[in-house]
Amino acid sequence: MRLIKSCAELAHVGFEASECDFEKVGASAGPDSACYAERAMQLAGGSFLTCLAALPFAVGACSPSDDAGPAQGSAGQGTGATAGVGGAAGAAGNANADGDCMTDAEESQKGTDPNSVDGDGDGISDCDEIACGSNPADGAERCYKCGWRHGDPGNLASTGPAVGDVIEDIGLIDQCGETLPLWQLAGQYRMLFMTTVW
């Protein structure tokens, strides 16, 4: 977990905080997961939910070490196109035939071609796909223009329209003009703000 203290740091993880005062909120966040502290919620009150809905990463419970401890994980992991995969990828003796961000062994685990920087041939490099949450071994899955991560775990099933049900996988269209199935936004708390154009 990294403690995000400022809007500048939010920008570092690709989020522009237009309406959130994170210096007040004191949200803790990492590139793929995040937490928020009890005191932060108390400080922010209801307005924090607006921020919460806007966060581009998952939100979960904090442990005391989340706020007090140093950053965990590789520096910059998940925020750049050449982010490492699965931690230290540079162990001595690990071959990397195509010279990208993954060793051959990691490419094997991911199902990508160790001899090609774009194993699925979709025009987006394996590393860029990993950075944007897309499957680098699936040529039909590409990075969203707006930067959303592909979060559908593949095992969801709608159970009905009531509170307590798994919601339907609604086919939405985002502000970049792309189809965005709702379940691709799984993995994080979300608030649907349902309204009309005026």
Added chain:
Amino acid sequence: MVVLTENANGGHPTGGDAQAYADVLGLKGFPVTVDVDQRVLVSTPWDGLARPGKCVLSPDMVMLDCYVGDDDTRGFAAIRAHAGL
């Protein structure tokens, strides 16, 4: 995230409405979407009569709570309860 269910004329929205809405309000960093088939009206408890409708979703897409209005205290509490905070 924003889900638009109608265009300015009360009809079904199009993809361009999402971009226009986001641009006008300066919304960045989270999804602003259109529901061209108005599925939220049948997939959630919200009937579309009062706005905004809100549904809080857990990370596994379970509707934790749905309500109407600008006060997010209720949704906030639903997240806290689900997260065990």
